[in-house]
Amino acid sequence: MSVSRCSSGGCQGRTQRRDWKVCMTNCPTLIVMVGLPARGKTYISKKLTRYLNWIGVPTKEFNVGQYRRDLVKTYKSFEFFLPDNEEGLKIRKQCALAALNDVQQYLSEENGHVAVFDATNTTRERRETIFRFGEENGYKTFFVESVCVDPEVIAANIVQVKLGSPDYVDCSNDEATEDFMKRIECYKNTYEMLDETLDKDLSYIKIMDVGRSYLVNRVMDHIQSRIVYYLMNIHVTPRSIYLCRHGESELNLKGRIGGDTGLSFRGKEFAKSLAQFINEQNIKDLKVWTSQMKRTIQTAEALGVPYEQWKVLNEIDAGVCEEMTYEEIQENYPLEFALRDQDKYRYRYPKGESYEDLVQRLEPVIMELERQENVLVICHQAVMRCLLAYFLDKTAEQLPYLKCPLHSVLKLTPVAYGCKVESIFLNIEAVNTHRDKPENVDISRPPEEALVTVPAHQ
Amino acid sequence: MVCMTNCPTLIVMVGLPARGKTYISKKLTRYLNWIGVPTKEFNVGQYRRDLVKTYKSFEFFLPDNEEGLKIRKQCALAALNDVQQYLSEENGHVAVFDATNTTRERRETIFRFGEENGYKTFFVESVCVDPEVIAANIVQVKLGSPDYVDCSNDEATEDFMKRIECYKNTYEMLDETLDKDLSYIKIMDVGRSYLVNRVMDHIQSRIVYYLMNIHVTPRSIYLCRHGESELNLKGRIGGDTGLSFRGKEFAKSLAQFINEQNIKDLKVWTSQMKRTIQTAEALGVPYEQWKVLNEIDAGVCEEMTYEEIQENYPLEFALRDQDKYRYRYPKGESYEDLVQRLEPVIMELERQENVLVICHQAVMRCLLAYFLDKTAEQLPYLKCPLHSVLKLTPVAYGCKVESIFLNIEAVNTHRDKPENVDISRPPEEALVTVPAHQ
Numbered sequence: 090m091s092v093s094r095c096s097s098g099g100c101q102g103r104t105q106r107r108d109w110k111v112c113m114t115n116c117p118t119l120i121v122m123v124g125l126p127a128r129g130k131t132y133i134s135k136k137l138t139r140y141l142n143w144i145g146v147p148t149k150e151f152n153v154g155q156y157r158r159d160l161v162k163t164y165k166s167f168e169f170f171l172p173d174n175e176e177g178l179k180i181r182k183q184c185a186l187a188a189l190n191d192v193q194q195y196l197s198e199e200n201g202h203v204a205v206f207d208a209t210n211t212t213r214e215r216r217e218t219i220f221r222f223g224e225e226n227g228y229k230t231f232f233v234e235s236v237c238v239d240p241e242v243i244a245a246n247i248v249q250v251k252l253g254s255p256d257y258v259d260c261s262n263d264e265a266t267e268d269f270m271k272r273i274e275c276y277k278n279t280y281e282m283l284d285e286t287l288d289k290d291l292s293y294i295k296i297m298d299v300g301r302s303y304l305v306n307r308v309m310d311h312i313q314s315r316i317v318y319y320l321m322n323i324h325v326t327p328r329s330i331y332l333c334r335h336g337e338s339e340l341n342l343k344g345r346i347g348g349d350t351g352l353s354f355r356g357k358e359f360a361k362s363l364a365q366f367i368n369e370q371n372i373k374d375l376k377v378w379t380s381q382m383k384r385t386i387q388t389a390e391a392l393g394v395p396y397e398q399w400k401v402l403n404e405i406d407a408g409v410c411e412e413m414t415y416e417e418i419q420e421n422y423p424l425e426f427a428l429r430d431q432d433k434y435r436y437r438y439p440k441g442e443s444y445e446d447l448v449q450r451l452e453p454v455i456m457e458l459e460r461q462e463n464v465l466v467i468c469h470q471a472v473m474r475c476l477l478a479y480f481l482d483k484t485a486e487q488l489p490y491l492k493c494p495l496h497s498v499l500k501l502t503p504v505a506y507g508c509k510v511e512s513i514f515l516n517i518e519a520v521n522t523h524r525d526k527p528e529n530v531d532i533s534r535p536p537e538e539a540l541v542t543v544p545a546h547q
Numbered sequence: 548m549v550c551m552t553n554c555p556t557l558i559v560m561v562g563l564p565a566r567g568k569t570y571i572s573k574k575l576t577r578y579l580n581w582i583g584v585p586t587k588e589f590n591v592g593q594y595r596r597d598l599v600k601t602y603k604s605f606e607f608f609l610p611d612n613e614e615g616l617k618i619r620k621q622c623a624l625a626a627l628n629d630v631q632q633y634l635s636e637e638n639g640h641v642a643v644f645d646a647t648n649t650t651r652e653r654r655e656t657i658f659r660f661g662e663e664n665g666y667k668t669f670f671v672e673s674v675c676v677d678p679e680v681i682a683a684n685i686v687q688v689k690l691g692s693p694d695y696v697d698c699s700n701d702e703a704t705e706d707f708m709k710r711i712e713c714y715k716n717t718y719e720m721l722d723e724t725l726d727k728d729l730s731y732i733k734i735m736d737v738g739r740s741y742l743v744n745r746v747m748d749h750i751q752s753r754i755v756y757y758l759m760n761i762h763v764t765p766r767s768i769y770l771c772r773h774g775e776s777e778l779n780l781k782g783r784i785g786g787d788t789g790l791s792f793r794g795k796e797f798a799k800s801l802a803q804f805i806n807e808q809n810i811k812d813l814k815v816w817t818s819q820m821k822r823t824i825q826t827a828e829a830l831g832v833p834y835e836q837w838k839v840l841n842e843i844d845a846g847v848c849e850e851m852t853y854e855e856i857q858e859n860y861p862l863e864f865a866l867r868d869q870d871k872y873r874y875r876y877p878k879g880e881s882y883e884d885l886v887q888r889l890e891p892v893i894m895e896l897e898r899q900e901n902v903l904v905i906c907h908q909a910v911m912r913c914l915l916a917y918f919l920d921k922t923a924e925q926l927p928y929l930k931c932p933l934h935s936v937l938k939l940t941p942v943a944y945g946c947k948v949e950s951i952f953l954n955i956e957a958v959n960t961h962r963d964k965p966e967n968v969d970i971s972r973p974p975e976e977a978l979v980t981v982p983a984h985q
Contacts, residue, residue: 285740302723306740308759311898318756321746349878400884411878440849446838450888460749 117196118312119223120205121216123234125280126273127246129299130235133320134207135506137233140319143479144452145445146202146312149195153208156184164256167271172279185215189222197226203312204228211280213287220291231313232293233320234283242299243273250505300324319456325503328462329372330480332473333498335384336360337519340412341495344520344546347404347411352387355517359496360391362515366498367392367465376464378402378454385467396467401450404469408441415524415543419536426539430530433489444489447475455479470522473499480508490526495519520546555634556750557661558643559654561672563718564711565684567737568673571758572645573944575671578757581917582890583883584640584750587633591646594622602694605709610717623653627660635664641750642666649718651725658729669751670731671758672721680737681711688943738762757894763941766900767810768918770911771936773822774798775957778850779933782958782984785842785849790825793955797934798829800953804936805830805903814902816840816892823905834905839888842907846879853962853981857974864977868968871927882927885913893917908960911937918946928964933957958984 120137122130134150141148158164161180169177185208195201210216216232223230237243247269251257257265283293285304294317295304303321308314336356340348352360367375377394379385380402389396410418410425418426422439429436437443451472458464458476466476470493478488480501493499496519500511521544529538558575560568572588579586596602599618607615623646633639648654654670661668675681685707689695695703721731723742732755733742741759746752774794778786790798805813815832817823818840827834848856848863856864860877867874875881889910896902896914904914908931916926918939931937934957938949959982967976 289740302727302742302744304740304742305759311895314760314898317759318752321743321755322752400887449838457749460752 117201117228118203119192119196119219119228119230120203120316121210121219121230121232122205122207123210123216123232123283123293124236125209125211125276126269127243127251128235128237129246129325130209130233131207131250132246132325132506133233133235133296133323134205136323137316137319138203138205139479139482140455141203141316142482142484143448143455144315145448147200148203148205149201150205150207151188151192151195153181153184153188153206156188157181158255160184160187167268167275170272170275172275189219193222193226196228209276211276213281229309229313230292231309231316232283232291233316234293234295236282236295236297237299239298253505294320296320319459322456322459324459326462327503328464330458330463330501331367331372331465331498332476332493332501333363333465333467334469334473334493334495335379335382335388335467336363336517337495338384341520341522342547344414344416344543345412346415346418347407349382349384351383355496355519356384356388357391359515359517359519360388362496362517363388363467363498364392366513366515367394372463372465374463376461377467378464379467380404380469380472382469385469388467399454401454402466402468402472405444405447405471406438406441408438410438410441414546416540419539423536423539424532427530427532427534430526430539433526434485444471444475445485447471451475481510482507492523495522520544553748555639555664555666556641557630557634557657557666557668558641558754559648559657559668559670560643560645561648561654561670561721561731562674563649563714564647564707565681565689566673566675567684567763568647568671569645569688570684570763570944571671571673571734572643574761575754575757576641576643577917577920578893579641579754580920580922581886581893582753583886585638586641586643587639588643588645589626589630589633591619591622591626591644594626595619596693598622598625605706605713608710608713610713627657631660631664634666647714649714651719667747667751668730669747669754670721670729671754672731672733674720674733674735675737677736691943732758734758757897760894760897762897764900765941766902768896768901768939769805769810769903769936770914770931770939771801771903771905772907772911772931772933773817773820773826773905774801774955775933776822779958779960780985782852782854782982783850784853785845787820787822789821793934793957794822794826795829797953797955797957798826800934800955801826801936802830804951804953805832810901810903812901814899815905816902817905818842818907818910820907823907826905837892839892840904840906840910843882843885843909844876844879846876848876848879852984854978857977861974861977862970865968865970865972868964868977871964872923882909882913883923885909889913919948920945930961933960958982 122134124130131152134152138148138150157180160183168174171177188206192204192206196204206219210219220230247266251269252262252265257268260268283291283295289306292307292309292313297303300321305317308317336352336359338356339350339353342353377389377392377396379389379396379398381398381400382403385402386398410422413421425439434444437446454476468476473493474488474491477483477491477493477499483491496515496517498513498515500513502509524544525542527538527542560572562568569590572590576586576588595618598621606612609615626644630642630644634642644657648657658668685704689707690700690703698706721729721733727744730745730747730751735741738759743755746755774790774797776794777788777791780791815827815830815834817827817834817836819836819838820841823840824836848860851859863877872882875884892914906914911931912926912929915921915929915931915937921929934955935950935952938951940947962982963980965976965980
């Protein structure tokens with residue numbers, strides 16, 4: 090993770106006045122969610138997990154509610170959660186322990202780096218149990234508490250993610266809401282928030298009112314610092330992110346990769362079409378971002394609105410292969426061409442970059458996209474694949490083969506725990522630049538088998 | 548870079564004396580300027596020293612000293628006036644208003660001033676009750692203050708403690724309820740915990756992130772370049788070659804030096820280029836490779852000598868001399884680009900303790916400029932010779948620098964700015980400052 094294939098940094102040993110727990114470098118991190126139902130714990134768990142995996146930190150979330158649903162096949166009512174329901178308490182504890190067992194499996198045996206333990210964890214006793222579990226296994230524990238009293242926010246959460254829950258599949262919306270509100274009440278009396286004094290030795294972030302304010306205590310290392318930074322930048326205000334590539338370029342037409350040319354005739358038509366589309370969408374306060382390459386800038390110019398240029402949005406650097414056709418790459422660098430097909434995510438062009446490098450340089454773009462509201466990003470094929478993989482939670486294996494055709498706009502709208510995607514083709518023909526992984530990726534393959542998936546070009 | 552500030556930002560420090568306000572102000576100002584956000588700090592104590600030529604005693608700060616109160620208010624207003632000049636007329640983006648600002652009344656005055664001028668106000672409060680921390684602060688930065696130039700250490704300490712007392716009774720901390728509509732970060736016990744309220748925009752988010760990553764634990768940062776490389780010997784820039792014979796000798800010498808220094812828990816970082824990796828290998832300790840520590844990409848000029856650049860790209864060569872910081876090699880990078888990609892390195896260096904960074908000439912210049920607060924104009928001409936290690940140790944408000952030459956000869960790779968930077972200059976004048984090479 091981080092900026093190299095290396096460990097998280099900064100282990101505090103017993104230095105001067107930093108009397109924090111000693112821990113080995115590279116120890117896994119256990120993130121523990123805390124909060125009443127409908128406070129966004131699962132939303133945060135899933136989003137954080139997605140972000141950490143994207144930046145290269147193997148992360149997995151463990152939702153105790155899901156363990157409960159798997160164990161108790163049918164949910165009857167809120168009464169399961171009453172504090173004096175012995176049977177309910179027994180099952181819930183069993184589920185928590187089963188989840189912790191899987192956490193241990195993931196972190197200690199499956200090379201996971203971070204586990205997100207998603208449950209209410211609203212009593213100090215439960216949190217102490219988990220903390221001890223962490224200590225016994227050599228994990229660093231970091232608590233993330235979400236505190237919210239705004240009834241509107243809670244009601245909106247219930248509509249977004251509870252009404253559609255498997256627990257309420259046979260209920261009307263009103264029945265579901267009523268039952269869920271009673272479920273929340275079951276937790277309230279025993280809820281012990283993280284306390285500045287009682288919990289002063291724990292590492293945690295307390296998020297108040299969906300991010301209006303935060304209390305951060307004893308951040309221990311690099312990964313916790315990144316998690317805090319990320320959590321402080323995300324928001325839930327409805328908005329959409331529009332992703333597209335530049336219009337078709339002169340080099341695109343010739344089947345050449347990289348370079349820095351201008352738009353073809355059709356590319357210019359696309360730019361005009363994009364301007365019209367954006368106008369029709371009537372988007373409030375739209376920000377427009379481009380790279381610093383001619384083809385994205387020319388595309389943005391047609392919109393007639395201010396736009397910002399980011400160098401880090403530039404297309405992947407193909408190094409010695411810049412401006413070559415795939416046929417030329419096969420002829421001049423057949424070995425490199427095969428190695429790339431074997432591991433397209435990690436393969437780095439000589440004197441160039443890999444997709445893995447791209448993800449690293451795009452991280453500030455993702456962070457700023459999280460902060461912003463409505464944004465249109467006009468970028469490039471490899472860049473767009475990386476950004477899309479973040480929003481749609483694609484793996485490193487899938488990412489380099491995501492389809493991002495020219496002259497199509499992807500509209501991403503966060504909804505529930507994920508992202509709705511609408512693909513809009515703007516009706517201007519363009520060359521296809523997508524090269525699928527060929528069947529034969531062996532370094533000894535004949536040229537025809539290497540080139541079989543190359544799309545047509547001039 | 549994305550536009551960080553639409554309207555200017557006014558950062559207002561809050562806290563009793565000796566809580567690290569000036570330390571934070573100066574450090575934050577240095578960081579923001581380095582990442583390209585024009586920032587200036589305004590220390591009200593300095594205005595007071597300029598107005599009241601001689602400091603007599605803590606009695607100046609007694610809450611019932613009418614004359615003192617009048618002067619102090621006058622100084623605060625003079626400083627705010629200069630803030631307005633800087634942000635509204637001199638293209639400043641961020642102003643750091645460094646004073647105690649310990650009463651709600653004073654903070655309201657400043658907030659109104661910000662609103663009237665269209666600034667976004669962000670408060671940074673430092674709260675600390677640990678007497679050891681406060682005592683250490685006094686030793687580090689108060690005993691040497693101009694206020695105490697004629698006092699013994701004991702006299703100075705005694706007076707300063709009384710000065711702190713003057714503020715305590717009227718101190719109104721930022722309050723979660725009363726100040727819930729303000730944007731602020733409250734730093735507790737030198738970073739053990741933070742309360743962050745209503746972060747409004749990108750720059751405030753970056754400021755919070757930075758403040759949450761800095762610490763005051765004593766440590767040293769060692770910066771050096773890789774050992775002399777084969778291309779260095781030939782006077783060629785860039786590329787990815789291995790070490791020359793002397794470069795390898797340097798690596799051994801570096802290993803010995805590091806051993807002798809006996810540094811606790813030293814982290815070693817390199818780039819992903821052969822020459823830094825080979826240098827680190829000689830140390831026999833684990834090291835981390837950062838791609839962002841790679842040397843500046845000279846694009847079409849990679850692996851050329853300066854003579855060849857002059858011959859093939861005389862225009863580019865001149866443009867570079869005209870603005871070395873912002874100039875971007877065709878298909879390459881500028882120093883400005885370098886700073887941007889090095890920002891995560893700086894952030895991680897702030898989090899870490901003892902670190903040795905084995906990097907490259909342009910990269911080292913950028914990192915050094917951050918620690919020594921050099922301007923964009925100075926940065927590309929900082930001297931970072933081969934085979935020398937710079938040991939940086941934070942002290943008081945800045946950084947102590949020790950330069951250690953490890954006694955293995957190496958070629959000089961430093962090219963000064965020539966006198967004639969005109970695009971029509973004759974080749975000799977362009978090449979007059981090129982150092983000797985094979």
